[in-house]
Amino acid sequence: MLKLLASDDIVSLQTRNQITPLPIGRLAEFAERLEIRAELMPGSKPFSLVKLQQAERVMIAITTPDNLDVFAWKELGGLISRSIARGHFYFDAREFSPIELRPLMVGLLGGSYKYKGFKAKSNEEEAFSLEFIANQSQVDELAELIERVSVVTEFHNFSRDLANTPANKLNPDDMAVLAQERCAPLGLQVDVWKEDRLASERCGALMSVGQGSATPPRLVRIRYGTGNVQLSLVGKGITFDTGGLSLKPADSMLGMKYDMTGAAVALGAILAIAKLKLPITVEAILCLAENMPGPNATRPGDVITSRNGLTIEVTNTDAEGRLVLADGIDVALEANPEHLIDIATLTGAATVALGSRYAGLFGTGQTPDAFLAAASQSGERFWRMPLAEDSKKLLESSVADLMNAKVGSRAGGMLVGAQFIAEFASPNKTQNWVHLDIANVASNDGAPYEENPAGPTGYSLRSIVQLAENLAATA
Ligand code: BES
Ligand code: ZN
Ligand code: ZN
Numbered sequence: 001m002l003k004l005l006a007s008d009d010i011v012s013l014q015t016r017n018q019i020t021p022l023p024i025g026r027l028a029e030f031a032e033r034l035e036i037r038a039e040l041m042p043g044s045k046p047f048s049l050v051k052l053q054q055a056e057r058v059m060i061a062i063t064t065p066d067n068l069d070v071f072a073w074k075e076l077g078g079l080i081s082r083s084i085a086r087g088h089f090y091f092d093a094r095e096f097s098p099i100e101l102r103p104l105m106v107g108l109l110g111g112s113y114k115y116k117g118f119k120a121k122s123n124e125e126e127a128f129s130l131e132f133i134a135n136q137s138q139v140d141e142l143a144e145l146i147e148r149v150s151v152v153t154e155f156h157n158f159s160r161d162l163a164n165t166p167a168n169k170l171n172p173d174d175m176a177v178l179a180q181e182r183c184a185p186l187g188l189q190v191d192v193w194k195e196d197r198l199a200s201e202r203c204g205a206l207m208s209v210g211q212g213s214a215t216p217p218r219l220v221r222i223r224y225g226t227g228n229v230q231l232s233l234v235g236k237g238i239t240f241d242t243g244g245l246s247l248k249p250a251d252s253m254l255g256m257k258y259d260m261t262g263a264a265v266a267l268g269a270i271l272a273i274a275k276l277k278l279p280i281t282v283e284a285i286l287c288l289a290e291n292m293p294g295p296n297a298t299r300p301g302d303v304i305t306s307r308n309g310l311t312i313e314v315t316n317t318d319a320e321g322r323l324v325l326a327d328g329i330d331v332a333l334e335a336n337p338e339h340l341i342d343i344a345t346l347t348g349a350a351t352v353a354l355g356s357r358y359a360g361l362f363g364t365g366q367t368p369d370a371f372l373a374a375a376s377q378s379g380e381r382f383w384r385m386p387l388a389e390d391s392k393k394l395l396e397s398s399v400a401d402l403m404n405a406k407v408g409s410r411a412g413g414m415l416v417g418a419q420f421i422a423e424f425a426s427p428n429k430t431q432n433w434v435h436l437d438i439a440n441v442a443s444n445d446g447a448p449y450e451e452n453p454a455g456p457t458g459y460s461l462r463s464i465v466q467l468a469e470n471l472a473a474t475a
Pocket of ligand 3: 241
């Protein structure tokens with residue numbers, strides 16, 4: 001919990017070159033004379049945290065280089081949240097600007113996320129709390145900042161919780177029901193399309209992905225605000241991806257409960273935007289299905305008809321994300337949105353191309369630049385990739401309008417996936433559209449960094465909310 005205190009005499013957590021001139025050895029020696037215990041805390045470069053303790057009183061002195069960027073401020077916040085388990089601290093914010101304090105708060109709040117899980121014995125850890133010490137002139141601005149970061153973090157963590165939830169506890173219907181429950185108190189309009197409606201709406205691609213599962217697919221359409229849709233979010237929501245009949249090997253299947261991260265992010269983002277009461281109209285479409293190899297599963301070679309009328313030869317049932325998105329995007333386009341964003345854990349090839357820090361971004365029109373600007377404000381890394389004409393040729397089918405995956409070649413896998421989606425989202429390259437392939441960043445499999453502990457990151461939610469804020473400000 002972050003609280004704000006307008007006072008100028010309590011300082012328990014200090015920062016910026018407080019003790020730089022004093023090497024840690026000297027500091028310890030100096031502290032000892034005053035009966036203060038000094039201890040260097042585990043941390044990461046370029047920061048060092050020294051814990052000074054005198055009886056019950058603790059002060060953490062942090063040395064930092066000057067001019068930290070948004071990533072470094074988030075890293076510092078995350079580092080503090082990981083270093084301090086419990087207790088009440090004060091942060092002297094008087095020297096700092098909102099541009100610096102916001103990412104610090106993101107790291108502090110987001111970095112202390114922990115999934116509760118299903119352990120019989122829950123070890124409820126006491127959390128640490130932090131108060132900011134501010135000048136009177138900062139108070140209003142800081143209070144608003146804390147409120148905003150807290151709201152975004154609440155829904156960011158909600159998205160992470162959804163991603164963490166095992167697939168036996170979260171099937172497409174569960175997720176649709178949860179969306180309804182969360183949207184109701186905020187007054188959002190929600191439509192859930194079940195089997196009958198999906199059939200009457202001709203969502204052939206989404207239904208083909210879900211038909212091998214005992215738990216049927218759903219499409220959830222959520223609307224915030226009135227008037228023309230300015231921002232439309234379409235999320236891939238595969239609650240579990242076995243690969244279908246093109247079955248994944250056991251090792252690759254393990255993390256596939258996370259394959260609904262795109263839908264979780266779309267849902268969390270629209271909830272955050274609504275809670276912040278941003279003056280903008282947003283729609284979120286959740287494309288929910290479980291990709292299983294049941295008796296009625298789609299076979300490799302089957303031809304299906306997507307909602308916009310294009311026929312698709314399903315050459316690989318493991319390339320299911322692009323199929324559910326094809327129908328979801330078609331639904332989104334009906335509202336003629338000013339900006340369209342799809343979010344998906346789409347390809348393993350994203351990791352091959354970009355590693356695990358930069359998510360893949362594709363798009364046409366104005367949205368890519370607008371999104372990248374928002375992402376640099378929120379401190380999430382995206383790297384723009386090309387919609388390559390040759391990818392389009394690779395998807396030509398002899399029996400249908402296109403196929404969903406190239407057979408026998410893994411070259412440029414992330415680009416081919418994006419090109420498939422482009423055929424539905426922006427076939428004439430005229431739609432303001434962004435495709436985010438977050439397969440490589442949706443789960444942090446390495447050491448904690450910035451606001452991300454190990455596990456689901458809820459990546460891109462903060463940038464989407466920032467974009468909504470920017471669009472609201474310029475409308
Ligand atoms: N859900 C996977 C992508 C994925 C892989 C996400 C690893 C997170 C971690 C997706 O549905 C998939 O399996 N894609 C295939 C596409 C291929 C068959 C064209 C892939 O990446 O191998
Ligand atoms: Zn798949
Ligand atoms: Zn998938």
